[in-house]
Amino acid sequence: MPTVALGSKAGKWIMVSTIMASAMAFIDATALNVVLPSLQKSLGASGTDLFWILNAYLLMLASLILIGGALGDKLGRKRIFMTGIFIFITGSAACGFAPGVTLLIVFRMLQGIGGALMIPGSLSLISSSINPAERGKAIGTWSAFTTVVTMGGPVLGGAFADAGLWRYIFFINIPIGIAALIILAKQVKEIRGDENKQPPDIAGAIAIALGLAAVTFGFLRIPDVGAGNWQVYITLVGGLVLLTGFVLIEKHSKNPMMPLQLFKNSTFSGANLLTLFLYAGLSTGMLFLSLNMVQVQRYSQLQSGLTFLPFTILMIVVARFAGALADKHGPRSFLIAGPAIAGAGLFLLSFVKQTAGPADYWTTFFPGILVLGLGMSFTVAPLTAAVMGSVSDRFSGAASGVNNALTRVANVFANAILGALAVLLFSGALQGSIKNLKLDDAQEQAVVKQAVNLGNAKAPSEFTGVEKSEINKAYTGSFITAYANVMRISAGLGFLGALMAVMFVKNNAVKPDQ
Numbered sequence: 253m254p255t256v257a258l259g260s261k262a263g264k265w266i267m268v269s270t271i272m273a274s275a276m277a278f279i280d281a282t283a284l285n286v287v288l289p290s291l292q293k294s295l296g297a298s299g300t301d302l303f304w305i306l307n308a309y310l311l312m313l314a315s316l317i318l319i320g321g322a323l324g325d326k327l328g329r330k331r332i333f334m335t336g337i338f339i340f341i342t343g344s345a346a347c348g349f350a351p352g353v354t355l356l357i358v359f360r361m362l363q364g365i366g367g368a369l370m371i372p373g374s375l376s377l378i379s380s381s382i383n384p385a386e387r388g389k390a391i392g393t394w395s396a397f398t399t400v401v402t403m404g405g406p407v408l409g410g411a412f413a414d415a416g417l418w419r420y421i422f423f424i425n426i427p428i429g430i431a432a433l434i435i436l437a438k439q440v441k442e443i444r445g446d447e448n449k450q451p452p453d454i455a456g457a458i459a460i461a462l463g464l465a466a467v468t469f470g471f472l473r474i475p476d477v478g479a480g481n482w483q484v485y486i487t488l489v490g491g492l493v494l495l496t497g498f499v500l501i502e503k504h505s506k507n508p509m510m511p512l513q514l515f516k517n518s519t520f521s522g523a524n525l526l527t528l529f530l531y532a533g534l535s536t537g538m539l540f541l542s543l544n545m546v547q548v549q550r551y552s553q554l555q556s557g558l559t560f561l562p563f564t565i566l567m568i569v570v571a572r573f574a575g576a577l578a579d580k581h582g583p584r585s586f587l588i589a590g591p592a593i594a595g596a597g598l599f600l601l602s603f604v605k606q607t608a609g610p611a612d613y614w615t616t617f618f619p620g621i622l623v624l625g626l627g628m629s630f631t632v633a634p635l636t637a638a639v640m641g642s643v644s645d646r647f648s649g650a651a652s653g654v655n656n657a658l659t660r661v662a663n664v665f666a667n668a669i670l671g672a673l674a675v676l677l678f679s680g681a682l683q684g685s686i687k688n689l690k691l692d693d694a695q696e697q698a699v700v701k702q703a704v705n706l707g708n709a710k711a712p713s714e715f716t717g718v719e720k721s722e723i724n725k726a727y728t729g730s731f732i733t734a735y736a737n738v739m740r741i742s743a744g745l746g747f748l749g750a751l752m753a754v755m756f757v758k759n760n761a762v763k764p765d766q
Contacts, residue, residue, distance in 0.1 A: 258386040265439035270374035272432040275401035283409030290413040312364025314660035315461035318509040321372035336369025341429035348422035375652040392575015392633035410557030453509035459498035466491030471668035475675035520642040522756020526749040532666035533745030547707025563625035575633030582759025583634035590631030595746025597624025602739035677734035679703040685726035
C-alpha cells in the first residue's frame with residue numbers, strides 16, 4: 253500500500269484530522285475529572301454515581317474498540333473513523349442536555365460507542381498512510397498534540413465549572429468533530445487493510461462487553477452492600493467467566509476481533525501489559541488528585557486544571573523528541589525508564605497532606621506532577637510506536653484497537669476497583685477518627701454512610717457546632733489517608749509497567765509476515 257511523507261500535503265491533512273478527532277475523545281476524560289465536583293452538586297450525584305458516569309463511557313469504549321479497529325481494517329478506515337466521529341458528537345450533544353444522572357450515564361454510553369469506532373481509526377490511518385521511516389515521528393507528533401489538548405482539558409473544564417457551565421465540556425466536542433469530518437471528507441483518501449469478507453466478531457463483542465460490565469458493576473457495588481454480598485460474588489464470578497469465554501471465542505473464531513497470534517510477539521504482549529498497568533495507575537492517580545485538590549485542598553476547579561500545565565509543557569517539549577529517538581534507537585530503554593519515572597511521580601504525590609491551598613502548590617503537588625509528566629512524556633510515543641511497529645500493516649487497526657482497549661480496560665478496572673477500595677479505606681480511617689466523639693450507634697452509622705461521597709462528604713444535618721466541625725475534620729483526614737494509599741498503589745502499577753518492558757520489550761521486534 254503506497255504511503256506518504258509526513259511533511260506532504262496529504263500527510264499534514266491526515267495528521268490534522270486524526271489529532272482533532274482523538275483530542276476530542278481524550279479531552280473528555282481529563283476535563284470531566286475536574287468538573288466532577290460541580291456535576292456532583294448540580295445533579296445530586298453520589299460518589300458511586302460519579303464512577304458510573306466515568307465508567308459508562310469507558311466501558312462501551314473498552315468493550316467495542318476492538319471491533320471498531322477490525323471494522324476499519326475491513327470496511328475502510330476513513331469510513332469507520334467518520335462514523336465514529338458522528339456518533340461521538342451526537343452523544344456529546346445529548347450529554348450536554350442530560351437532565352439527570354441516569355440519562356447522563358446512558359448518553360455517556362453512546363459517546364463510548366462513537367469513541368470505539370473513532371479512536372482506533374486515528375492510529376491505523378497514521379500507521380498505514382505515513383512512510384515507515386517517519387512513522388515514529390508521526391506517532392510522536394500525534395501523541396504530543398493529543399496529550400497537550402488532553403491535558404489542557406482540566407484548564408478548560410475548570411474554567412467552565414467555576415462559571416457554572418460544566419455542560420459545555422460536552423458541547424465543545426461538536427465544532428471540533430464537525431471540522432474533522434469536513435477535512436476527512438475533502439482531503440483524506442479511503443484506506444482498507446484487509447479484504448477478508450467474514451462478518452464481524454459479534455459473539456466476542458458481546459462476551460467482552462457483558463464481562464467488563466459485570467466485573468465493573470461488582471466492584472462498584474462493594475461500597476454500598478459490602479464485599480461479602482451475593483450481588484458482588486455473582487457479578488464478579490459471572491464477569492470473569494464471560495471474559496474467559498471471550499478469550500476462548502477469539503481462539504476458535506475464524507474472524508476474531510482480537511487476533512491472538514499478535515500476542516506471540518513478546519514486544520506486542522509486553523507493551524500491552526505495560527499499557528494495562530501504567531494507565532490503570534495514571535487514571536486513578538489523576539482522578540484522586542483532582543478530587544483531593546478541589547474537595548479537600550480547596551482549589552477552585554480552574555486552579556485545579558492549571559496545576560497540570562507542567563505536565564502539558566513537558567509533553568510539548570519531550571514527546572515528539574522521544575518518538576524520534578525511539579525511531580533511531582528503539583523503544584525499549586524509554587519504556588523502562590518512562591513508567592518508572594511516572595511511578596516515582598505518583599509516589600511523591602502520595603505524601604501530600606493537608607495544605608494551605610494553591611499558595612502551597614509549588615512545594616507540595618508541583619514536584620510530583622513534574623516527575624509524573626516527565627515519565628509520561630518519555631513513554632507515550634515510544635509505547636505507541638512499539639505496539640504499532642510490532643505488527644504488519646494489515647493488522648494495524650486490530651493492534652491499535654487492542655492497545656486502546658487495554659488503556660480503557662485499565663481505566664474501567666482501576667476506577668471500579670480502586671474507587672471501591674478508596675471508599676473502604678476512607679470508612680476504615682473515619683471509624684478510627686470518630687471513636688473519641690462519643691457518638692451512639694445510629695449517629696456513627698450516619699457519619700460513616702457519608703464515606704461513599706469521598707471528598708464531598710459532609711457532616712449529617714443533625715450535628716452542629718463543635719461536633720459538626722470535628723466530624724468534617726475527620727472526613728478531611730480520612731480522605732487524605734485514603735488518597736495517600738490509592739496514590740501509592742497507583743505508583744506500584746507504574747513500576748509494574750516498567751518491569752513489563754524489562755521482561756518483554758525488544759527493539760526492532762516487528763514480524764513482517766505476522
